[in-house]
Structures are given as C-alpha cells and as structure tokens.
Amino acid sequence: MFKLGNLAIETAKHYGADYADIRIIETKNEDLNVRNGKVSADYSQTLGFGVRVLYRGSWGFASSDTLTMEEVKKVSKEAVLIAKASNTLQAAKVRWAKEDSYKDHWFTPALKNPFRIPLEQKLDLMLKIDEILRKKPEIRVSTVEMSFQNIRKWFVNSQGSEILQDLMRSGAGYSVTSVGNNDMQVRSYPASFGGQYYSGGYEIVEQMELLQNAERVREEAIELLTADECEEKVSDVIIGGSQMVLQIHESVGHATELDRVLGYEANYAGTSFATLEKYKKFKYGSPIVNLFADSTIPLGLATHGYDDDGVKAQRWDIVKNGVLSGYMTNRELAHKINDTRSRGCSRSQGFSSIPIIRIANLSLAPGEWELDDLIKDTKNGVFMDTNKSWSIDQMRLNFQFGCEIGYEIKNGKKGRMLKNCSYQDITPEFWGKCDAICNENHWDLWGVINCGKGQPGQRAEMSHGSSPARFRKVHIGIGNKKR
Amino acid sequence: MLTKSKIHQFTERVIKDSDADMTTVSIAGEKEALTRFSNNEITQNVDSIRYTFSIRCVYGDRVGVVSGTSLDFKNIKRFLETAKQIALNQRTGKKIYPLFEPQQYKTCKGYDKGTEDVTPQTRADMVKSAVKLCAKEKMSAAGIMSNAAMLYAIANSKGLFAINENSNATFSITAQTKNSSGWAEDSQTSIKKLNVMKDAEVAVKKAKLSKNPKSAEPGKYTVILEPAAVADILSFLSYTVFNGLRFAEGRTFLSGKMGERVADARINLYDDPFVDGIGGIPFDMEGFPKKRLTLIEKGVFREIPTDRKVAEMLKLENNGHSLGADDEWGPLPLNLRLETGKSTVDEMIKSTKKGILVTQFHYVNILDPMKTLVTGMTRNGIFLVENGTVKHGLKNLRFTQSIMDALMNTEMVGDRAIVQSGGFGGGFSVPAMKVRDFHFTSKTEF
Numbered sequence: 001m002f003k004l005g006n007l008a009i010e011t012a013k014h015y016g017a018d019y020a021d022i023r024i025i026e027t028k029n030e031d032l033n034v035r036n037g038k039v040s041a042d043y044s045q046t047l048g049f050g051v052r053v054l055y056r057g058s059w060g061f062a063s064s065d066t067l068t069m070e071e072v073k074k075v076s077k078e079a080v081l082i083a084k085a086s087n088t089l090q091a092a093k094v095r096w097a098k099e100d101s102y103k104d105h106w107f108t109p110a111l112k113n114p115f116r117i118p119l120e121q122k123l124d125l126m127l128k129i130d131e132i133l134r135k136k137p138e139i140r141v142s143t144v145e146m147s148f149q150n151i152r153k154w155f156v157n158s159q160g161s162e163i164l165q166d167l168m169r170s171g172a173g174y175s176v177t178s179v180g181n182n183d184m185q186v187r188s189y190p191a192s193f194g195g196q197y198y199s200g201g202y203e204i205v206e207q208m209e210l211l212q213n214a215e216r217v218r219e220e221a222i223e224l225l226t227a228d229e230c231e232e233k234v235s236d237v238i239i240g241g242s243q244m245v246l247q248i249h250e251s252v253g254h255a256t257e258l259d260r261v262l263g264y265e266a267n268y269a270g271t272s273f274a275t276l277e278k279y280k281k282f283k284y285g286s287p288i289v290n291l292f293a294d295s296t297i298p299l300g301l302a303t304h305g306y307d308d309d310g311v312k313a314q315r316w317d318i319v320k321n322g323v324l325s326g327y328m329t330n331r332e333l334a335h336k337i338n339d340t341r342s343r344g345c346s347r348s349q350g351f352s353s354i355p356i357i358r359i360a361n362l363s364l365a366p367g368e369w370e371l372d373d374l375i376k377d378t379k380n381g382v383f384m385d386t387n388k389s390w391s392i393d394q395m396r397l398n399f400q401f402g403c404e405i406g407y408e409i410k411n412g413k414k415g416r417m418l419k420n421c422s423y424q425d426i427t428p429e430f431w432g433k434c435d436a437i438c439n440e441n442h443w444d445l446w447g448v449i450n451c452g453k454g455q456p457g458q459r460a461e462m463s464h465g466s467s468p469a470r471f472r473k474v475h476i477g478i479g480n481k482k483r
Numbered sequence: 484m485l486t487k488s489k490i491h492q493f494t495e496r497v498i499k500d501s502d503a504d505m506t507t508v509s510i511a512g513e514k515e516a517l518t519r520f521s522n523n524e525i526t527q528n529v530d531s532i533r534y535t536f537s538i539r540c541v542y543g544d545r546v547g548v549v550s551g552t553s554l555d556f557k558n559i560k561r562f563l564e565t566a567k568q569i570a571l572n573q574r575t576g577k578k579i580y581p582l583f584e585p586q587q588y589k590t591c592k593g594y595d596k597g598t599e600d601v602t603p604q605t606r607a608d609m610v611k612s613a614v615k616l617c618a619k620e621k622m623s624a625a626g627i628m629s630n631a632a633m634l635y636a637i638a639n640s641k642g643l644f645a646i647n648e649n650s651n652a653t654f655s656i657t658a659q660t661k662n663s664s665g666w667a668e669d670s671q672t673s674i675k676k677l678n679v680m681k682d683a684e685v686a687v688k689k690a691k692l693s694k695n696p697k698s699a700e701p702g703k704y705t706v707i708l709e710p711a712a713v714a715d716i717l718s719f720l721s722y723t724v725f726n727g728l729r730f731a732e733g734r735t736f737l738s739g740k741m742g743e744r745v746a747d748a749r750i751n752l753y754d755d756p757f758v759d760g761i762g763g764i765p766f767d768m769e770g771f772p773k774k775r776l777t778l779i780e781k782g783v784f785r786e787i788p789t790d791r792k793v794a795e796m797l798k799l800e801n802n803g804h805s806l807g808a809d810d811e812w813g814p815l816p817l818n819l820r821l822e823t824g825k826s827t828v829d830e831m832i833k834s835t836k837k838g839i840l841v842t843q844f845h846y847v848n849i850l851d852p853m854k855t856l857v858t859g860m861t862r863n864g865i866f867l868v869e870n871g872t873v874k875h876g877l878k879n880l881r882f883t884q885s886i887m888d889a890l891m892n893t894e895m896v897g898d899r900a901i902v903q904s905g906g907f908g909g910g911f912s913v914p915a916m917k918v919r920d921f922h923f924t925s926k927t928e929f
C-alpha cells in the first residue's frame with residue numbers, strides 16, 4: 001500500500017504539485033438492527049483512495065475506488081489539474097504549518113474484535129432485550145442496535161510520512177416508542193440516536209449493562225405518556241451527562257472550529273460568535289467551566305495517532321477557567337491564530353472526501369459535586385437528560401434543545417416525572433450560569449457518530465465527556481403551557 | 484458515470500452468481516464536482532464518483548444484506564458469501580414478500596449529460612463573476628457551485644431491472660456585510676438554466692437591505708415565507724405526518740384523520756416524483772412503480788404513502804413508496820409538491836399591516852412529532868413589514884411552531900415555486916406562503 005502511496009506522490013510532483021498526500025482507506029462496517037423482533041443485518045466494505053495536492057498555494061483533490069497503479073497515476077494527475085483551476089481565483093496562498101514526518105503504525109486498543117464475535121451471540125443479546133422492551137402493549141416500537149466499524153488507513157505525504165492506522169469502534173443501544181393517552185414518547189438507553197459508542201472492541205458492549213436497564217427504560221417510556229408536561233418558565237436546571245454532550249458539541253465544539261470562525265462555512269453550517277479578537281480574553285462561561293480537547297483520550301471516537309494532515313494527536317484547552325483559550329485547527333489555518341503547529345483536527349469522512357476541520361474529542365472537566373448533594377442544594381429546578389431534539393443558530397449563540405425525560409426538583413428532592421422538556425439560552429450567557437459541576441464519579445465519555453459538516457456534506461465521529469451540571473435561571477418548556 | 488449497460492452487467496453477474504432463493508441488487512451512484520468559496524476566494528475544489536451497492540439474499544425466511552462501494556466483479560463472490568453467512572446465522576426468520584416481476588414505469592425528466600461533464604474551469608469562471616459583484620459592493624461572498632449526476636438502479640432474480648438518472652447543478656451564495664447577510668440559491672437539472680449573476684444580485688440586495696438590523700420582540704407574527712423558508716419546514720412533514728408506517732401505528736398527527744380537514748382550503752399538497760427537476764425516481768426501492776399521491780386536497784387529508792406491509796396494515800393498495808424490502812422506517816413521500824396559488828410575494832407584502840418577511844430558516848429540528856412542533860432560526864435576511872412595505876432588517880429570531888398549525892393558518896400561497904433536488908430521489912417543489920400567528924419564541928444577538 002505504501003508503494004501505491006508513493007506512486008501518487010511522485011506523480012503529483014511530476015505534474016507540478018508543491019505538496020501532496022494520499023490516503024488509502026479500507027472500511028468495514030457491521031450494523032445490526034432488531035426492530036419489533038425483526039432482524040436486519042448490514043455488512044459493508046469499502047476501499048479507495050483520495051489524493052490531495054497543493055499547486056502554487058491552491059488545493060486540488062480527486063479520488064477513486066479502483067486501486068491500481070494506472071488509476072493512482074490518473075487520479076493524482078487529475079488532482080493537480082483541479083488545483084490549477086482553483087488557482088485562478090486565489091487571493092492568498094495556502095500556508096502549510098510545519099509538522100514532523102512520521103513512519104508509524106497506530107491502532108485502537110481493542111480486546112475483542114467485534115467482527116470475530118459470532119453473529120448469533122450478538123443477535124441473541126439483542127433479541128433478549130427486545131423481548132423485555134415489548135412486554136407491555138403501550139410499547140409500539142422497540143429498536144435495538146449494534147454497530148461496529150474498522151478503518152484501516154494508509155497515509156503518505158510528500159514530506160516523507162508513512163502512517164498506517166487501524167481504528168476500531170463499537171457501539172450499542174436501544175430505544176422504545178410508547179403510544180397512548182393521545183401521545184407518543186421515546187426513551188433510550190444508554191443514549192438516544194443509536195446508543196453509546198466508544199473506540200474499542202466488543203468488550204465495550206459487554207460492559208454497557210444493556211439487559212439490566214431494559215425494564216426500567218420501558219417503564220419510563222410508559223410513565224412519560226401520562227406524566228405532566230414541563231411548563232414554560234424560567235427555572236434552575238441540572239443537565240444530565242448524556243444531554244451535556246450535545247450542549248458541549250453544539251455550543252462549544254462547532255463554535256471553536258477555526259475554519260468556521262474564519263467564514264469558510266458561511267454559506268452552509270454558518271459562522272461563529274467566538275471570533276479571533278475574543279481569543280484568550282472572552283468570558284465563555286463561569287470560572288468553574290473548563291473544556292479540553294483531547295485526541296489521545298482512551299475510548300474517544302476521535303482518538304487516533306494522527307489526523308488526516310499527518311499531525312500527531314494532542315491534548316489542549318478550549319475553555320480554561322471560563323475563558324476562551326483554544327480552537328480546533330488544521331495545518332492550513334493554524335497560522336491564523338499565530339500557532340506554528342496544527343492541533344490536528346483535520347479529518348475526512350472517507351477516501352472520496354477532502355479533510356476539513358472537525359471537532360476533536362471535547363470534554364467538560366469534572367467539578368466537585370456529588371449528584372445527590374447537588375439535587376439537595378437545588379430549591380426549585382428541573383433535572384433533564386437524554387437528547388431528543390437540537391437546534392442552534394448559525395453563529396452558535398441561540399440554542400434550543402429538547403430532552404427525553406425530566407424530573408422536577410423541589411426543596412432539594414427529586415419529584416414528579418416531566419415530559420416534553422426543553423431549554424433555550426444564549427451560549428456564553430448559559431455557560432456563565434453554570435455554578436456546579438458533578439465530580440469524576442459521575443463523569444463519562446459519550447460518542448457522537450452523526451456530526452455533519454461541509455459541502456459536499458461529510459459525517460464525522462467524536463466523543464464528549466461530561467458529568468451532570470447545574471445552570472441557574474434558564475428558559476425551559478418552550479412552546480408548552482405556561483405557568 | 485458508468486453506462487446503463489455496465490450497471491446492468493454488474494447486477495446480472497451478482498444474480499447469476501447467487502445461489503439464494505431470492506436475490507436483489509441495488510446500486511446508487513453519484514458523480515459530484517464542487518467548487519467551494521468563502522471570503523471571496525475559492526477554498527476547495529473536489530471531484531468524486533461514488534457508488535454504493537447493496538445485495539439482498541433470501542434463503543427460506545432468512546435475509547442477509549451486504550453493501551459495498553466497488554463495482555468490481557472480482558469482489559462479488561465474497562460479498563455473496565457474506566450475505567449467505569448472515570442469512571444462515573439467523574435463528575429466527577421473518578415474513579418474506581415475493582420479488583416483483585418486471586414492471587412498466589413512467590419517465591422522470593431530470594437528466595442532462597452536459598451538466599454531468601462541466602469542468603472545474605467553468606465552475607471557477609462562474610464563481611469568479613459572482614464574487615466580483617460582491618467584492619465591488621465591499622461584501623464577502625461564500626458559497627458553492629456544484630454539478631452532479633446521480634443514478635439509482637435495482638434488479639432482482641425475477642428479471643426486474645430498473646434504472647433512473649438525474650443531474651443537478653446548484654449555485655448557492657451568501658453575501659455578508661459586517662452586520663448583515665443575504666442569500667440566494669438556485670438548483671436546476673441543467674447548468675444552462677443557472678443564472679449566477681442574478682443570484683449574486685439577490686444576495687447582495689438582501690444583505691444591503693438588512694444592514695444595521697433592529698431587534699424585534701418574540702411573539703406571534705404574520706409571516707411571509709419565501710419558498711426556501713417554506714421548504715425548510717415543510718420537508719419535516721415527510722417523515723412525521725406522512726410516514727405510512729407511523730401513520731398506521733397511530734404515531735402521527737394525522738393518524739385517524741383521513742378524509743378530515745387538516746389545513747386551510749388553499750393547501751394542495753402532493754407527492755410527485757414527475758415534476759421537472761425535482762430529482763424523482765419513477766419506482767420505489769423494491770422496483771415497484773411509484774404513484775403520484777394527493778396528500779392534502781383543498782385542506783382535506785386524502786392519501787398516505789404505502790409499501791406492501793403498510794398497505795396490508797391499512798387495507799389500501801401499494802402505491803410504490805417502499806424504502807426497501809427490509810425497511811423498518813416506513814414509506815415516505817420523497818417529493819413533496821405544494822401547489823402554487825395566485826399571489827406574488829409583493830402582493831403578500833402589500834396586504835400585510837404588520838409582519839415579518841423571512842428568506843430562509845436554519846437548523847430546523849422537530850421538538851414534538853405528534854404536534855409537528857419544530858424549532859429553528861431565521862437566516863440571511865429577515866425584514867419587518869409594516870403597512871404594506873418592507874421597513875428594515877431585523878436581528879434573527881428563533882421560532883417554535885407547529886407545521887400543521889401553520890398550514891391551517893395559511894392566508895396566501897405564492898404563484899411561483901422553486902424546485903429542488905435533494906439527491907437520490909428526494910426533492911421538493913414549493914412556493915412562498917403567507918401565514919398568520921407564526922410563533923417566534925426567542926431572539927439572538929445578530
């Protein structure tokens with residue numbers, strides 16, 4: 001594979017490229033789904049390569065799924081021709097940040113290769129869960145999912161790097177839809193939209209306690225049908241860990257992607273309020289808010305050895321003691337914040353997509369509180385968890401999120417269940433209202449597998465760690481009955 | 484893209500090599516070239532051809548599905564073997580419907596060879612002229628110019644073979660000043676139908692008009708939604724209220740309401756893959772001919788998409804909306820068409836005492852599918868309308884609104900529709916709308 005890689009580099013150079021890299025990518029996916037007892041299994045495999053070149057400071061990119069010497073040469077030449085066309089409308093040349101060259105083989109630590117676990121064993125667990133979930137007539141739909149991914153990626157660039165990475169990801173989860181009382185409600189475990197995902201092997205699924213939680217999840221979905229609706233009002237809220245993940249993703253992750261900040265996404269995903277003059281000054285949140293990016297964190301979906309620019313994985317601060325302290329960067333844009341080196345956030349969906357800046361694993365550092373103490377300390381409030389709906393404006397300021405489940409907190413006690421919970425605020429104001437974060441006993445990493453960005457659209461995966469946290473005086477229950 | 488005969492050869496070979504009781508192959512192909520620009524310069528220029536194929540093998544009452552990306556004959560045996568393993572490894576079977584025999588289809592017009600073959604240089608030149616206009620106005624432009632061709636084919640061991648091709652050219656531009664932005668987009672079957680200078684002018688004009696926006700308080704307003712804004716919210720009806728399976732399972736706003744008045748009498752809504760440029764496919768993902776549906780007629784709920792399973796549940800005919808033989812999501816209308824009315828956007832503005840004109844929405848998402856309650860932000864040009872004229876730009880607002888309520892509260896429907904292809908059979912055709920009591924629930928800072 002490295003031989004084919006070097007052929008691409010030589011060809012691109014021959015046609016005038018100043019820089020070139022190639023990624024040869026092989027992916028393997030297994031997606032299992034049991035819906036109302038019916039099994040679907042989808043097994044997919046892809047193989048192909050993408051060549052990216054810089055010609056006089058302009059980009060060109062081309063790809064193919066035919067892995068032959070001829071095709072590699074043809075596609076490499078095409079990439080240079082495209083770069084030459086781009087060069088006709090180019091005000092400033094691309095400035096490519098320095099990075100050492102590496103010859104390395106990096107792989108995800110995984111104990112049990114999920115592709116070698118017999119299909120029957122996996123389906124057996126899924127069908128058992130399905131049976132528990134559908135024991136009550138109110139449950140109209142039960143969906144149990146498992147998903148495994150293995151990516152082998154060969155990276156070669158014109159600066160001498162030859163890197164092979166072998167990345168493994170495993171995930172599982174389930175959700176039920178209950179119908180009755182003129183309503184429909186959803187409850188999921190361990191998280192919504194497919195469940196929980198980590199980088200690693202099948203051992204991850206075994207540790208999820210999927211079976212043990214099925215009955216509780218089913219009963220919660222049924223109870224939600226007759227639960228009171230979360231009233232529209234201003235209230236203190238405690239946001240659970242799995243919902244915090246989305247909060248971090250949308251209001252900090254995307255907001256600190258440097259390409260977005262600089263207007264590269266202005267026509268599509270949008271821009272960001274976290275502009276460069278705010279760097280190292282702006283109060284993003286209260287002083288207890290610390291968010292760090294980490295491409296080396298165990299179990300993270302964006303954990304790797306190197307990014308798609310060939311930059312080695314790092315850990316750095318995004319928000320330090322409440323102040324905006326960092327961005328997601330790549331080799332092309334690092335110089336815009338006067339960094340000499342990229343943070344390594346350049347990733348692509350696959351061989352036929354060009355690498356762009358993606359959110360790294362981004363987490364809220366744990367605080368000091370036990371969850372029980374935090375509830376005891378809250379006079380009037382609502383505890384909400386598990387994401388159901390999300391929306392945020394194009395500069396990442398005004399957001400409104402919906403949660404699957406909520407509980408009223410009255411005089412320090414968890415009370416009645418609430419449905420249709422939602423909350424809305426403005427990003428820095430909201431993080432400024434954060435006055436308590438639970439400790440590491442309540443902290444977990446949660447995987448996001450459906451992050452969309454770019455034109456043509458690309459999907460990426462990353463993880464966010466968080467524990468439950470409290471926010472004072474937030475607008476909740478939008479569109480519901482007012483109190 | 485590969486020729487029809489090459490695609491046919493691949494499907495034939497799979498079916499020939501398979502020892503399953505039933506074999507189905509589907510192929511989706513996309514050739515997409517896209518030039519992206521921001522801050523008045525080209526930032527990205529990509530070109531890719533991507534195929535995905537899916538093979539479904541049925542052994543008795545067990546099913547194995549595999550998918551891959553390389554249409555290389557030498558991989559076929561390996562994929563078939565995997566599909567067999569998956570099928571035979573399942574302990575429980577399921578109800579299997581027979582495969583369809585070869586069918587007759589109507590044609591969808593949506594392919595232009597010239598559009599598939601546009602060069603990067605042509606795209607760069609088009610972008611250049613539009614960007615020049617923005618730069619002259621001291622605005623920063625961002626957007627895309629893309630050309631694409633999509634094909635979808637399905638074949639089965641009963642001899643059915645169906646293939647459909649679409650092409651699409653899209654130009655999209657956002658013009659930005661320090662505190663405002665304007666946007667325009669055009670999506671066509673043929674690149675010849677694009678007018679990038681006109682789009683650039685619209686974007687610039689909107690950005691100019693919305694400079695130094697004022698703040699509006701949240702509340703209920705009469706809104707004039709331009710076609711793009713209508714598309715942004717109407718598209719959610721497809722999988723919430725018009726999902727045949729959800730409807731049958733009593734999980735939608737419309738469940739149990741067939742034949743009832745559910746929208747204003749001005750509303751006529753269809754699922755229509757045969758509209759020029761909508762990117763429709765005349766057959767569903769089991770190869771069954773797709774029927775045009777009247778979803779809402781003069782405000783009355785009439786038809787719902789079905790596949791065989793849903794048709795059985797509802798005691799209706801199969802109208803060709805299957806998303807696949809093993810689909811568990813439910814049949815959907817992929818080509819919503821809201822019939823045009825008689826009003827121009829100018830007439831909507833003139834007839835409005837106080838209201839808000841919206842160019843497009845951003846990040847719309849469903850809050851409560853049963854109520855069709857959605858939330859989202861306005862984007863790239865929102866204006867206060869007073870006493871029949873556009874007064875000034877407004878800072879963006881968040882809305883939280885039931886779509887079905889908005890259809891009930893419709894006062895005027897526009898006389899011109901935009902048609903947009905969403906790729907792989909999806910797309911819609913919608914005009915502007917004037918709607919009363921549209922609920923804006925919070926503000927933002929810009």
Ligand SMILES: [Zn+2]
Nearest residue numbers: 249254451452
């Ligand atoms: Zn995202």
